[in-house]
Amino acid sequence: MSILKKTAESKLSAQSLKRKTWQFFMLVLAILFIIFITTYTVFLARAAVENEISSSEIAMTGLSKNMKAIFDRYNDMSRQIMLNTDVIKFLRSSEQPNSYITTNAKHGIISAATIYSFVDSVYVYRLDGDYVRTGAGIMLINNKLRNSPEWNAPLQEAKGGNIVMVNGGGAFHKEIGTPLISMARYIYDIDSQEMTGLLVINLTASVLNSAMKDQGTSDRALCFFDQQGNVLWGDETLKSSFRQQFVGNGFHWEETNEGAQRMILSAYSTDDIPIVQVSASPVLVTGLKSPEAVWIAVILMLAAIITVFSSGVFISGNIARPIDQLTDAIEDTKSEGLLQEIKLSLPNNEIKRLAESYNSMIVHINQLIIQLIDKEKSVQKAEIRILHEQIKPHFLYNSLETISYMALQSNAPKVHDALETLGSFYRNFLSKGSRDIPLRNEILIVKDYLALQKLRYGDSFDDEYVLDENAMDTMIPKLMLQPLVENSLYHGVRLKGEKGIIRISTLKKADGVHILVYDTGVGMTQYQINEVLSSVSSDDNALKSFGLKGTIERIRYYCNYRETILIRSDPGEFTEIEIIFPNQR
């Protein structure tokens, strides 16, 4: 039972090793998958950011170019104004110009500007401060600033080129507060190349809208600021995104988060135009999920799965399965008697060495078992010798002979007979401590025993012997028959209360020597027979019938537990115990 249980347990643990291996590989696979996905995502995100930055740069430089193109167009407009004859007349007139000249000049400006949109107003100043203007609305002009050297310095440096300013560099403000983009230049006479005046063209900030037109329909938010951070045109939501370091710094970007959405905030500004472009655009990963990338991911994933799976198969095939086989083989070694060595062809690796060291351990254990058995045997022999010593047969025999002679002298021949029988009984009974004796001697023991018992119980039984001379030299364990006869006497004949017969028969047959003990006693029930023959002893009955049961155990042990004992009985009539000693012993 326990062996079966252990087998099951060991198989379970072997399986669990297999399962554990698989579980481990599944875990590895999962971790691998997560790492893969994470890495992919991170790289993708980084690529998206970079992508967004570069697209922002493209957008911003594109915007800047557009803006410059716009200013170039208005540059053309300013040149047409300067070349207008009426404007030139106004500038060349030496004295205070009359209203005619002024009006003509005004119409000249208007005709030059008429094909251009977003022109808020145009101012043409003479050196003496006289001026003509076009445009509607109230304009607040700071003439003091306009005449200051600081304001004029860039214009002088440009030598007739246009300078772009916001709100005329602070000199022009719309009364209603809308911002203006101003282009100012000195006017030089075509012939004399003398400076004759100043031209200021104020454009509404919405002119910048046309610069944004090419930017398509992306999610990009765009806004134009002046250098102080005031919104000129564009998406008002970016108002708070202005930083002072954007100014005059070329392309600049930074990453921000708007809620969960990662954003790229970029700015562009150059030294020649005092306008700062700012854009904000979300980082979008979707744009990068190309089919190739997906295919690569799938292939890498498959490769990882195949690798893990095949190593799992390898491990279970090379480790788990041989260990299983080894476990089964070890189970088989326990079959009977001494432990057997494993005979199993295993691959020449650690597992084979395991089997080999198991085998060497088995050899060692077997040696120990044999040693133990030998030791036990010698201890038993010594104990028998000690017992025999204690009985001191010499003393016993000499005493018996002395008493015998005394009986003879006292004319008590019966006492002499009894003592002689007793002496003979003990002589055979002790047999110099040897374990096995010829059947002949055992019969003598029984005869003497029954003769002595007859002295005690008178004529309560007769003993009969049917002996086969061929069987008499068979060696049997000493005191094997006597307890059976004792059992017949005490548990058979004596209980019946009437004169009985005890018959000992021996017979040599083909299968061995048969010894039968027959008595006409009270007999045994089938239950009692089974009880006596069963190898398991209940403690209660063990004491009661120890003689018979112990003897049966001894005989079974002697005959290697073959079924050699038969009990036949008719309750109230007879009991017959038959023992068969196989030939080879």
Added chain:
Amino acid sequence: MFRVMLIDDEKPTRLLLRNSIDWASLDLEVVGEAGSGIEAINKIDELRPHIAFVDICMPFMDGIEFSKIAISRYPNLKIIVLTAFDEFEYARQCVGMPVCGYILKPIVRAEIYEILKKIRQSMRDTDKESEDYNEIEPTTISKIAKYVEKNYTDSSLNLTSIAQMFGFNPSYLSRRFKSEVGNSFIEHLTECRMKKAMILAKENRKMFATATAVGIPDPNYFGRCFKKYTGISYSEYCKHHQVHFDSNNY
């Protein structure tokens, strides 16, 4: 009648053997006993037994040694060994010796009868007495007597060894010795030994020492011989002569 000798250091065993067996029915007669091998060797020439029961385990000379000597003198002697089981090692030494049978102790009459019957069948009545005579000169007898008087301390000295030494039949020598000297050979030998023993007793020697000194190493047998010769036991003799010796001194 065939003669039987019982040799065992246990007196009850000898007595039991002598009394429990109906010897006459087998045409046998117990002619003597001995309590040791030494005693038996000394008596055997006088008793001339046909059958000897010999205990294996005896002091001073065990049954095996005795049997060897006895057989060398009397090749026709039938020896029955008495033994207990644990003396089997002794008994094994008897193998190769003409021992006729083993009797296990304690003795069972049936077994003894069985062996005796077997032995009796091998014996013939003519074996009872078969002696041939050689002429012995009276001078030779006196020579032998002198030799004995000189060498009595040798415990192996006996009729047969002397007879062999001088080349005569022991039985014939015995009769001639008696008729010439007046005493039998063994009486003469014992007398020599006892005379010496009495001298030693007067010196207050311990009995066992005296016994060994005069050639009878078995003090029990020596004691019996001494008492038979002097009429009193050795210790009494010592006591008596001690006082006498002491009074002489003063």
